[in-house]
Amino acid sequence: MTTQADSRTYDFDANVAGFGAPELTPLRKPPADATVGLLVTCGAYYPDQKRLEQRSDLSYRLLPRERDLSDVLFAHMTPIRAFALADPNxxxxRDTMLDLERAGVIGRYADHAVSMVGSISQYDELATETAPRIVDEFAAMGVDLVPFCPQCHVAGGVLARAIERRGLPTTSLTTLHRAASAVKAPRATFLDFPLGCPCGRPREAEQQRAIVRAAVETGAAVDPADEWSLRRLPFQWAADGGRDWEALVTDLYRVDNEIRGSVRANLNAHVMTLEGQEKEFTIRCAC
Known part of the structure; x- marks a missing residue:
């Protein structure tokens, strides 16, 4: 199910008609024995690092696992960044991954996370230039599995497919069913939560741990021979199943006119469409 903000941020019908199923790399180890990396597209960075651009930035920042979250910043200037400002997790x-390491759910959380701003439309360069560099970064850390927590679902899906094709297994958390179904990221799971909250409600650490654990374990259990499907995680934003958060997301876009304007400018800056050329693209970019 999509939110009202879905159509405001990206026209998927006009830009992504639908990819074929991705080719999966077999997991070498179960999560409990694996070194698990993390790739986020919320634009997280620290004050002593060069700021990420708001859009079309193919660079990334390495975020040390032990560095405190109190001074982390977010370069992605979307209205829904309000959730991450309330609770970066x-x-x-980061805190969730360390908790899962301590609990033995994952073998080890990698030394660094990779952070980008996912507002990217240079899909060729993302798949053929950025993805190999990220694979090299994770290989140097001995990573066996990379969970994605994508804010930007098209760029995140393209990147996950490209990384997977280069021999590193991935699994993804998504909050946009329609977008995820179009791009078909490897081992994707769907969480029916607001945009900007792929890892749970702010300041609810127990729920956040349960969600990320379920995403990792559900993704890891996928048989490469299975037909691609988007597995839904069994969590609710409100205990009564209410969907008041849809109005909240819409309000964030409406009241923050300046940021909403930057989002619209980003749409106008898109220089590449995937419509009708998904098969050619996956061959050319190996994703």
């Missing part, structure tokens, strides 16, 4: 789940 909803978009960059």
């Amino acid at each position: 909803v978009a960059y789940p």
Whole structure:
């Protein structure tokens, strides 16, 4: 199910008609024995690092696992960044990953996370230039599995497919069913939560741990021979199943006119469409 903000941020029908199923790399180890990396597209960075651009930035920042979240910043200037400003772990789940390591759910959380701003439309360069560099970064850290917590679902899906094709297994958390179904990221799971909260509600650490654990374990259990499907995680934003958060997301876009204007400018800056050329693209970019 999509939110009202979905159509405001990206026209998927006009830009992404639908990819074929991705080719999966077999997991070498179960999560409990694996070194697990993390890639986020919320634009997290630290004050002593060069700021990420708001859009079309193919660079990334390495975020040390032990560095405190109190001074983390977010370069992605979307209105829904308000959730991450309230609690960074909803978009960059550093504390959650360390908790899962301590609990033995994952073998080890990698030394660094990789952070980007996912507002990218240079899909060729993303798949053929950025993805190999990220694979090299994770290989140097001995990573066996990379969970994605994507804010930007098209760029995140393209990147996950490209990384997977280069021999590194991935699994993804998504909050946009329609977008994820179009791009078909490897081992994707769907969480029916607001945009900007792929890892749970702000300041609810127990729920955040349960969500990320379920995403990793559900993704890891996928049989490469299975037909691609988007597995839904069994969590609710409100205990009564209410969907008041849809109005909240819409309000964030409406009241923050300046940021909403930057989002619209980003749409106008898109220089590449995937419509009708998904098969050619996956061959050319190996994703």
